[in-house]
Amino acid sequence: MPGEFVDFGDFVQATLPGLLRYGHALTGNPHDAADLVQTVLEKIGSRWTYVHDKTGDPLAYVRRSMANAHVSRWRRTRRENLVADLPDTSPHVPDDPFEHEPLWRALRTLPPRQRAVMVLRYYEGLSEAEIAGALGITQGTVKSQASKAIASLRTKLKAADGEGEGSGAG
Numbered sequence: 001m002p003g004e005f006v007d008f009g010d011f012v013q014a015t016l017p018g019l020l021r022y023g024h025a026l027t028g029n030p031h032d033a034a035d036l037v038q039t040v041l042e043k044i045g046s047r048w049t050y051v052h053d054k055t056g057d058p059l060a061y062v063r064r065s066m067a068n069a070h071v072s073r074w075r076r077t078r079r080e081n082l083v084a085d086l087p088d089t090s091p092h093v094p095d096d097p098f099e100h101e102p103l104w105r106a107l108r109t110l111p112p113r114q115r116a117v118m119v120l121r122y123y124e125g126l127s128e129a130e131i132a133g134a135l136g137i138t139q140g141t142v143k144s145q146a147s148k149a150i151a152s153l154r155t156k157l158k159a160a161d162g163e164g165e166g167s168g169a170g
Contacts, residue, residue, distance in 0.1 A: 005058070008048040012041060015059055018124065022063060025119035026070045028108040036073075040065045063134040067116040106156040114149035117142055 005011035016037070023033030044051055044062055055061040107115060113135070120131045121142075132139045 006052065008045050008052075011048075011052075011058060012045075015062070019062065019066070022119060022124060023066060023070075025107070025123055026066065026112070026116060036066055036070055040069055057133065060130070060134040063120070064136050067112070067135050070116075071112040102157055102160045103153070106153050106160070109156065110149050110152060113137075114145045114152070117145040118149045118153075121146060 005014065019037050019041075020030070020033055023036045024030050025033075027033045027036055040062060044058075044065065051058050051061055107118065110118065116135060117131055120126045120134060121128075126134065128139045128142045131142045135142070137145075
């Protein structure tokens with residue numbers, strides 16, 4: 001259990017794979033996920049004694065911190081930034097294997113909180129109470145965000161499926 005780790009290094013070693021998966025689902029790509037995890041763990045590491053002793057569940061605290069950091073970053077960067085010159089082309093980066101997966105694409109279009117709820121519920125397998133604790137919201141908010149997210153995903157997946165069917169020969 002992550003709450004049992006007294007040493008920050010042991011906590012990171014035990015939880016890092018799951019935190020990277022959670023970050024990937026939140027951000028939509030592994031590079032931003034690694035940046036998000038690193039940023040949050042740097043902040044948590046300097047306050048580990050407090051987080052370990054006072055929060056009751058350090059893993060939930062880290063997840064909530066990741067969700068909050070992602071939402072804050074999304075709010076800061078969602079405005080379009082115009083530049084005078086196009087950036088230099090970069091070397092080829094391999095495609096994300098989920099890039100063209102319809103469910104993954106639809107999940108990335110959800111608002112950050114809805115995406116966090118869906119990832120924690122269906123990818124990490126947390127209960128509504130655990131999600132509420134991890135994100136610092138009520139169970140009612142978890143339910144409503146999940147309901148909205150599922151409805152949105154259904155609509156987007158039906159639209160994507162309809163596009164695929166409509167392209168055949170008539």
